[in-house]
Amino acid sequence: MKFFNSDEQRENEHQQSSIVVPFDDLDSVSDSPDTVDEWAMELATIHQSAKKIAIIGSRNLPITHQQMIETLAQALVMQGNTIITSGGSSGTNAASIRGAMKANPDKLKVILPQTIGQQPSDVQDQLIGVPNIVEHSDRAMMTLADASRICNREIINDCNQLICFLSHTSKTLHNAIEYAEEAHKVVTAFYLD
Numbered sequence: 698m699k700f701f702n703s704d705e706q707r708e709n710e711h712q713q714s715s716i717v718v719p720f721d722d723l724d725s726v727s728d729s730p731d732t733v734d735e736w737a738m739e740l741a742t743i744h745q746s747a748k749k750i751a752i753i754g755s756r757n758l759p760i761t762h763q764q765m766i767e768t769l770a771q772a773l774v775m776q777g778n779t780i781i782t783s784g785g786s787s788g789t790n791a792a793s794i795r796g797a798m799k800a801n802p803d804k805l806k807v808i809l810p811q812t813i814g815q816q817p818s819d820v821q822d823q824l825i826g827v828p829n830i831v832e833h834s835d836r837a838m839m840t841l842a843d844a845s846r847i848c849n850r851e852i853i854n855d856c857n858q859l860i861c862f863l864s865h866t867s868k869t870l871h872n873a874i875e876y877a878e879e880a881h882k883v884v885t886a887f888y889l890d
Contacts (some may be wrong), residue, residue, distance in 0.1 A: 756866060
């Protein structure tokens, strides 16, 4: 028979009642300073009273989705946020422009992939009265697809948060989301399919 003093007995009881879980079974969470800094930046962005919010997405949207995006953009601007988007005669970008213009045109920034003159006439018409338009004549000779990819990155670089409306098959918009996540932006993706 073995006798324990009170300290040894407590230690033995503690060891017997403890459950040991191997670390390999846990999800790995990095507590490196970089991760903590990223979390702190994201938390600060979420709690910021006025943000620069990028809204980009698909051109092929039913009117009901466009109306919801328009309402969202209007509400975000009314809360003091700035909306950043690109030109577009239909779909996400057009709805964002309409909503922001209703609330406060000064809180809207439209970054075009190329120049206003290269936009279709309906897009040019929609941009009348938008006070803050960024054009890129240096991309005039690019294909619209290439200029749009660069434009999406420029929009993301200028924002604190990205809201994206896309389908699962949209490679360009998936790339934009990945770029935003790598840049530690707060990202909200709405899949339409």
